[in-house]
Amino acid sequence: MAPSSSQPPCGSNLDGYINGNTPCPSPIIKNSTDGTETNNPAFNIWIRQDKYLYIALLGACDEEARAVMSTAPTARDAWLILERAFATRSRSRVMSLKERLNSIRKEGSTDVAAYMQNIRAVSDELSLIGHPVDDIDLVIHALNGLDPSFREFTASIRTRDNPISFDDLYVKLMDYEIYLKRDELMNPHTPITANYANRGRSNHHNRGRQQPRHNQHGRRPNVTCQLCSIKEHTAQNCRKFTCTKRHSSQPAAYAAQNTIPPPEWLFDSGASHHITNDLNNLSLYGDYNGNDHLHVANGMTLPITHVGSTKFNTSKPNHNFALNNVLYAPGVTQNLVSVSQLCNTNNVSIKFFPSFFKAMTGEFMALMRNGTWTLVPPSPHYNVIGNKWIFRLKRNPDGSISRYKARLVAKGFHQRPGWSLTQMDVNNAFLHGTISEDVYMTQPAGFIHSSFPNYVCKLKKTLYGLKQAPHQFKQALAEQFSLKDLGQPSHFLGVEIIPTKTGLFLTQHHYIRDILFRANMSDCKPVSTPMATSFCSQPKPDSTSCDSKEFRSILGALHYLSITHPNIAFPVNKLAQRMQAPTVTDMQALKRVLRYLKSTISNGLHLTKSSNTSLTSFCDADWAGDISDRKSTELHIPLTAPTIFSDNIGATYLCANPFFHSRMKHVAIDYHFVRDLVAAKKLHVSHVPTSHQLAYLLTKPLSSTRHHFLKDKIEVIEDTSILRGHVGVLTS
Structure with a gap:
């Protein structure tokens, strides 16, 4: 009904x-x-x-x-x-409908009727909740949402002396839409997308215009050019097309010319997509309709205007690779090939350095000698896991390359969901134990068997990354195993270790050079102190902010450097308090620390051995626990009385003074505690001059003279004498 x-x-x-x-x-x-x-x-x-x-x-x-x-x-x-649902009078509902009204656009194949009905529907909803839209405002919304094909119509409506109603606008738009469709049928326009253009116009070499060719029957071809609308020739042979290709700067989607030199492409393992800066490098392309932008290494974002495809030619004939989804970004300086996209699309692998390929060959031959796997035909019942090559550089203490390492790692996280890929740094596959389960793996990239390319590897021994590997690794260690003697430690986690007659000398000069290079300060002017004495601990409210990412990166590297350079601990910790919102002044103070490291790049920490092995301190678990006399519960262990150095002579006298001053009631606990220890000869308090107070190096900025004096006191010295003695020890 x-x-x-x-x-x-x-x-x-x-x-x-x-x-x-x-x-x-x-x-x-x-x-x-x-x-x-x-x-x-x-x-x-x-x-x-x-x-x-x-x-x-x-x-x-x-x-x-x-x-x-x-x-x-x-x-x-x-x-x-x-x-x-539709008559709620809330403020959010009104705002949502008004935003929806402003966002209505006539796009693509949307006809005028549907477009105007959408505007009317939203207007009716606003009227229903008590916020009607004026008729003039509806006309403005309708004109603003039209596409460029209605540009002339919009201009005529806006220049009218008398206002037009929404209903009259609807009728006139319908009439104008019919006019546009009729005009499109009478004058069709077919864009040229991928026509091949020869460099030569004809085979004639005379200076006159080439005469049109005739067919076998002596009649001219009944065709019409798509560019100049003149019959008897096609767009491929049109003079207008040739001139446009030679002189126009506008990009067009034509195939690449035979005489154009091939473009230079750089392989980038960090690029997610293929990128070009020249539309002529693309054989087919179109407009890019996405909202993504290209992010480059310096932090900038570049617009993407087109996307297309091309072929990557190699030195071997008939060995071309397809480059699909190539992004055109005008601001890019080089043509980049994404290694991951190229390998996935064309099923190939890329080797960048011959040294790494030699390391891969050595690793593969070691796996073959140990009988790590056998090739078997594939089966749909096998759970075949993947693998990948892991490349590492081993460096000498001076930063030079010691050797290239390549390890074949199984993607063991495919065996159990949630497991991450791990790797181990050993000499080669001698630790691989025999496994009892049936584990199948794809053939390693670059070493696929030519006779059995579709076979899979049935593992007989474990590889790094398998869930069976840790158990087999421990089992192999428990058996007879030959370890590799690396000798005395010389370089550990960026710290160079030099043995001396009295101890060890630790330096990080190569690490300092890396920090200066990252900060573009390798040639900076050195200074004598890491922080100026006039440095303000409180930031100014009107200070200009700086690049916080660079500030935090450099400051984090300096924290690790304070292992061998404790003399920079105070300025580093003070600047670390500004990491949330660093200013230009803070960046200048940070660069001063780098300039100081430039002057002390050869310094290091000299650790000397001590012959004293007696216990000097212990932990009091019940300090001042007795309320009546503020005594502590102590362990009765005989100790050597330690010495506390203080540069405050008044505090030194107060600890040994047997009389109690009336103004010292607020420190009664500390006073009695220290005084009783001094009286019992369990603690010595000695005065040290201010000029010799080592703690000042870690608590405040100092002048150049006092800074270098205290730096030498904590055994942060240059390596000149240390290295000379070390050479003498080695030669003897």
């Missing part, structure tokens, strides 16, 4: 079903005399009228409203759902 357009529900006295004035009667009528129950005919009539009204509401609403009210049991429930 469907409602009649000439008889609306309210005209049939059905409005009570909507507003609740006509509730649903009881389905059963009970006789008051004899108590019998009968069906209520009014209930069936009410249900029928309610269904009639419910269907009328569904037919009068659009798809969005029907989806909202489809679960309502009655017409009144459906009406209440519609009221809550």
Whole structure:
């Protein structure tokens, strides 16, 4: 049943079903005399009228409203759902509808009727919640959302003296749309996308214009050029096309010319996509409709305007690789080939350095000698895991390359979800133990068997990365095993270790050079102190901010450098308090530390051995636990009385003074504690001059003279004398 357009529900006295004035009667009528129950005919009539009204509401609403009210049991429930969904008078609802009205655009194949109906629908919703849109505003919204093909129409409407209503605009837009479609049918425009263009125009060498060719029957071809609209020739032979290709600076999607030199491409293992800066490098391309931008290493973002494809030619004939989804970014300085994209698309592998290929060959031959796997035919029942090559550079203490390492690692995380890929740095595969499970792996990249390219490797021994590897590794260590003697330590985690007659000399000069190179300060002017004495500990409120990423990167590297250079611990820790919002002043102070390291790059920490092995301190677990006399519960262990140095002579005298001053009540606990220890000769308090206080090097900026004096006191010295003595020890 469907409602009649000439008889609306309210005209049939059905409005009570909507507003609740006509509730649903009881389905059963009970006789008051004899108590019998009968069906209520009014209930069936009410249900029928309610269904009639419910269907009328569904037919009068659009798809969005029907989806909202489809679960309502009655017409009144459906009406209440519609009221809550579309008639809410909240501020967020009003803002959402106005933003939706501003965002309506006529795009693509959307016709004028659908476009204007969308605007009218949103306008009706605003009117329903008490925020009607003026007719002039609706006209402005409709004109602003039109595509460029309606530019002339929009200009004529805006220059009218008399305002136009929304309904009149709707009619005129429909007429103009019909005019545009009729004009498009009469004057078709077919864009040229991928036509091959020869460099030579003809085989004639005379200076006159080439005469048109005729077919075998002496008649001219019945074709029309797509560029100049002149018959008897095609766009490929058109003079306008040739001139455009030679002189126009506008990019076009034509195939590459034979005489154009091949472009230079750089292989980039860190690039996620192929990137070019010249549209001529692409054989086919089109506009890029995405919202992504290209992120480069210096932190900048470059726009992407086109995307296309091309072929990468090699020195061997018939060995070309496809480059798909090549992004065109005008601001890029080089043409980049994404190694991962190239390998995945063309099923190839790339070897960058011959030294690493030699290391790969050595690793592969070692695996073959140890019988790590055997080749077997593949089966759909096998869980074949992948593998990858891990490359590492081993360096000497001076930073030079010692050797190239290549390790074949199985992707063991495929065996159990959630496991990450791990690797171990050993000489080669001698630690691989025999496994009892059946484990299958793909053939390693670059070493696929030519006769059995589709076979898989059945592992007989473990590889790094397998979940069986740790157990087999420990089992192999428990058996007879030949270790490699590396001798005395010389370089560990960036710290160079030099043995001396009295101890060890630790230096990080190569690490300092790396920090200076990263900060572009390899040729900076050195200074004598790491921090100026006038450095302000509080940042100024109007200070200009600097690059926080660079600031944190350099400061984090200096924290590790303080292992062998404790003299820079104070400025590094002080500047670390500014990591959240560093300023230009903080960056200048950080660069001063780098300039200081430039002057002390040969310094290191000299660790000397001590002959004293007696216990000098212990932990008091119940300090001042007795409330009556503030005594502590101590362990009765005989100790050598330590000496505390203080540059405050008043505090030194106070610790040994047997008289109690009335103004020292607030430090009664500390006073009695230290005084009792001094009286019991468990502690010595000695005065040290301010000029010899070593703690000042770690707590405040000092002048150049005092800084170098205290630096030498903590055994941060130059390596000149240390290295000379070390050479003497080695030669002797």
